[in-house]
Amino acid sequence: xxxxxxxxxxxxxxxxxxxxxxxxxxxxxxxxxxxxxxxxxxxxxxxxxxxxxxxxxxxxxxxxxxxxxxxxxxxxxxxxxxxxxxxxxxxxxxxxxxxxxxxxxxxxxxxxxxxxxxxxxxxxxxxxxxxxxxxxxxxxxxxxxxxxxxxxxxxxxxxxxxxxxxxxxxxxxxxxxxxxxxxxxxxxxxxxxxxxxxxxxxxxxxxxxxxxxxxxxxxxxxxxxxxxxxxxxxxxxxxxxxxxxxxxxxxxxxxxxxxxxxxxxxxxxxxxxxxxxxxxxxxxxxxxxxxxxxxxxxxxxxxxxxxxxxxxxxxxxxxxxxxxxxxxxxxxxxxxxxxxxxxxxxxxxxxxxxxxxxxxxxxxxxxxxxxxxxxxxxxxxxxxxxxxxxxxxxxxxxxxxxxxxxxxxxxxxxxxxxxxxxxxxxxxxxxxxxxxxxxxxxxxxxxxxxxxxxxxxxxxxxxxxxxxxxxxxxxxxxxxxxxxxxxxxxxxxxxxxxxxxxxxxxxxxxxxxxxx
Numbered sequence: 396x397x398x399x400x401x402x403x404x405x406x407x408x409x410x411x412x413x414x415x416x417x418x419x420x421x422x423x424x425x426x427x428x429x430x431x432x433x434x435x436x437x438x439x440x441x442x443x444x445x446x447x448x449x450x451x452x453x454x455x456x457x458x459x460x461x462x463x464x465x466x467x468x469x470x471x472x473x474x475x476x477x478x479x480x481x482x483x484x485x486x487x488x489x490x491x492x493x494x495x496x497x498x499x500x501x502x503x504x505x506x507x508x509x510x511x512x513x514x515x516x517x518x519x520x521x522x523x524x525x526x527x528x529x530x531x532x533x534x535x536x537x538x539x540x541x542x543x544x545x546x547x548x549x550x551x552x553x554x555x556x557x558x559x560x561x562x563x564x565x566x567x568x569x570x571x572x573x574x575x576x577x578x579x580x581x582x583x584x585x586x587x588x589x590x591x592x593x594x595x596x597x598x599x600x601x602x603x604x605x606x607x608x609x610x611x612x613x614x615x616x617x618x619x620x621x622x623x624x625x626x627x628x629x630x631x632x633x634x635x636x637x638x639x640x641x642x643x644x645x646x647x648x649x650x651x652x653x654x655x656x657x658x659x660x661x662x663x664x665x666x667x668x669x670x671x672x673x674x675x676x677x678x679x680x681x682x683x684x685x686x687x688x689x690x691x692x693x694x695x696x697x698x699x700x701x702x703x704x705x706x707x708x709x710x711x712x713x714x715x716x717x718x719x720x721x722x723x724x725x726x727x728x729x730x731x732x733x734x735x736x737x738x739x740x741x742x743x744x745x746x747x748x749x750x751x752x753x754x755x756x757x758x759x760x761x762x763x764x765x766x767x768x769x770x771x772x773x774x775x776x777x778x779x780x781x782x783x784x785x786x787x788x789x790x791x792x793x794x795x796x797x798x799x800x801x802x803x804x805x806x807x808x809x810x811x812x813x814x815x816x817x818x819x820x821x822x823x824x825x826x827x828x829x830x831x832x833x834x835x836x837x838x839x840x841x842x843x844x845x846x847x848x849x850x851x852x853x854x855x856x857x858x859x860x861x862x863x864x865x866x867x868x869x870x871x872x873x874x875x876x877x878x879x880x881x882x883x884x885x886x887x888x889x890x891x892x893x894x895x896x897x898x899x900x901x902x903x904x905x906x907x908x909x910x911x
Contacts, residue, residue, distance in 0.1 A: 399618050400467055401548060404431035407620065414624045414641060415460045418633055423460050427620075430467065432546040433460075437468035437501075439544040440537060444499050444522045448473030448553060451496050453520075455479040455488075455510075456503025458604050458625040461526045461537075465501050466604070466614065473553030477571070478560060478605035481506055482871050487569075489516035491561050495571050495768060501537070504528020559768055560607045562706050562812060571768035572707050582762045583615065585731030586710055590674050590700065592619060597641050597671075599624040601634065601648035602810065607706045608678055612647040621645070631655040635667040642671035649810025650682045650842055657689040669694045677701040684723055691719070701727060703798065705784045709762040711735065712796050725795040726788075734759040735796065736781055737788060748792050756788040756796070757781035806835035806843050813845055813874050815895075821869045822847060822862060822876075827855035832885050832893050833876065836902040847876040848898055850884060857881070 403412070408428035415423040425433065446452055452474050454465050469476040477495045479488060481503075488509060492500065493516060500523045502510055510523045511531040523530070526537035559571040598616035600623065602609040613623050624641050626634060629652055637643065653675075656664075675690070675698050682701065690699060699719055703712035703726035712735070714727030729735045737745035737754030745754035759780045776783055785805075788798045806813040815833035822831045830850040835843035847866075851857045859879040866875035886894040 398471055398548075398552060400427070400431050400434060400471075401552075403427040403617075403620055410620070411622045412617065413460055413463055414622060415458075415627070416624070416637060416640070417627055418630075418636075425460060430464070433464045434467035434471060435546050435548055436541045436544040437464050437537075438471045438549055438552070440524070440540045441465075441468060441472060441474070441499060441501070442549065443540070443544075444524070446472055446474050446499055449475060449557075450498055451475045451477055451559065453477045453479050453492050453495065453497040453500045454502070455481050455500065455506045455605075456526075457481060457505065457627045458600055459503065459527065459627060460625065461503065462604055463613070463623070463625065466610070470556035471549060471552050473556055475557040475559055475573075478558075478610065480561075480603070480605050480871075481509075482873065484869065484871055485509065485513050485516075486869065487871060489513040491569055491571075492517045492520060494569070495559055495561070498522075499524065501526065504530070507531045507534060510534065558607075560605075560706050572764045573766060573768050575765045580762060582709065582730065582732045582760055586713070587615070587619070589713065589731050590676075592616075592645065592674065594620045596644040596673065597622045597624060598645045599634070599637055599641070599643035600626065601646045601652050602629065606810070608647045608649075608676075612645075612676065616645060629655075631659055632663055635659070635664065635669070638669055638672065639667040644671050645674040645676075646672075647676045647678060649678065650686055651809040651840070653677075653690055654686055654840065657686070657693050664693060672698045675699055678704070687719055702730070703727060703796070704730075707764045707784055708758045708782060709760050709764075711756075711758045711760060714795075718795070722791075722793075722795050725791070725797050727796065728794050729796075730760075732761065734781075736778075737790065738778065742778070745789075748790055750789050750797070753787050753789045755783055756786045756798075757783045806833075806845055808835065808838070808843050808845060808873060809841040811873050818845060818847070818866065818870065818874055818876065821866055822849065824869075825857075825862070825865050827852055827857045828862075829853070829855075830885055832895055832898055834895050834899050836878070836899070838877075844877040845875065846902070847879045848885065849879055849881050851881060 404427045409426050411424050412427040412430040413425040452469055456462055477497055479491055496519055498521050500510060500520050502525055504525050504527050507525045507530055523534040524537045525534050530536050558574045561569045561571050598621045600609050600613050604610040616623055624637050624643060672694050697716045699716050701714040702710045704710040710730050711733055712727040713730045714725055736757050738757060739745055739754050745752050757778055786798050788796050790796050818833045819831050822828055828849055829852040832848045836846045838844035849862055862879045863876055886897045
């Protein structure tokens with residue numbers, strides 16, 4: 396089967412496929428023909444380093460045409476693409492790169508110093524290939540190699556690839572969620588039809604492409620023949636400028652970017668038109684009703700969609716524009732071709748409706764992931780063909796679902812997943828800490844913010860600032876606590892497990908944690 400990009404390059408060679416418009420800099424516009432050529436060049440360069448079907452290749456960098464180029468190239472090679480969060484600390488980045496068994500890393504020049512510093516920690520990486528700038532010692536220049544690379548397709552070109560997107564588990568260690576090359580995409584096709592996506596839409600990437608949502612929807616948009624606009628790093632007013640200038644019609648976004656946009660002064664927002672926006676897919680973290688109402692005041696009301704899902708299980712629920720205000724707090728009904736069941740703690744299916752009948756949400760989705768790389772599965776995550784990521788939900792009489800508790804021990808802050816066990820493991824290493832519990836508390840800006848309750852060692856002196864500073868030394872900034880409280884002990888079950896529900900309760904009193 397021909398690669399879709401190759402087909403687009405043949406059938407609409409001159410149509411704009413990709414736009415990068417940095418403030419104050421030159422505008423890069425690639426047609427489908429040019430994008431095909433650039434992806435082919437990248438495929439040939441990587442093939443020269445021994446990348447073939449199944450080879451793990453890490454890519455890392457802010458949004459750019461260079462990142463989109465390699466996303467296509469890795470698919471053509473049939474390789475396993477491993478997006479790396481460029482905001483991670485050295486230790487975090489080294490763990491992911493080594494754990495996924497990557498043999499080659501393709502990185503933006505901005506990230507070249509990071510890969511130089513962690514070189515000894517990633518011995519399986521044979522080559523670090525740097526684009527859009529000079530490499531560091533021991534690295535290779537993509538730009539030099541691509542200058543003489545062929546623009547035609549590989550002789551044995553694939554039309555599919557695999558992805559391994561790293562998330563974290565309740566143990567705190569990141570896990571690579573693998574999507575296979577032959578995954579059933581029938582649910583994606585059905586979702587596109589339900590959304591009413593069109594071939595002439597313009598997609599704008601709202602958020603980093605290493606996230607499964609922004610990156611996945613960009614590739615989906617290009618599969619449809621859409622132009623895609625990439626913004627190197629998010630800026631609220633510049634995002635509005637891009638929406639206006641390129642008549643952006645579709646996007647996928649976490650709540651934080653839109654909160655920043657809607658919070659701009661009225662005179663700033665008045666400079667730009669948002670009339671082109673047809674499909675904004677809200678996801679990645681809970682959207683409060685206040686935020687939805689702010690969005691609806693600034694954008695076409697019929698444009699707001701919401702999906703509930705995960706990196707592992709794909710899109711599971713869809714809330715349509717006409718239901719946003721009618722079904723407050725809901726994350727929608729089961730997405731097309733997706734089946735959902737709720738189970739209680741004893742494994743019995745929950746068939747009742749209303750908040751008094753909650754259960755763990757299990758999904759049967761043909762587009763779900765294949766499993767975690769190099770890890771055995773948890774039997775509790777699977778019930779027949781149904782899988783869960785641990786969310787507790789209930790349904791109403793019309794089949795709309797409401798998430799009533801977050802994933803176990805997980806915090807979603809600004810659209811980023813933060814796993815409390817990982818943060819706890821770091822803080823627990825502080826010499827003055829006896830015990831610690833980490834959880835999310837309400838934040839108007841971030842949805843949730845990370846809070847730590849610390850039990851100091853007897854006689855130890857410890858301040859909030861010291862705990863936060865220590866965490867930031869060892870974790871990406873967004874994972875570190877934004878606030879800390881101290882206690883003499885932590886509430887526990889009879890078996891010794893910390894009762895985080897009791898710790899959270901005072902902060903969440905009177906505040907709905909339901910998605911939406």
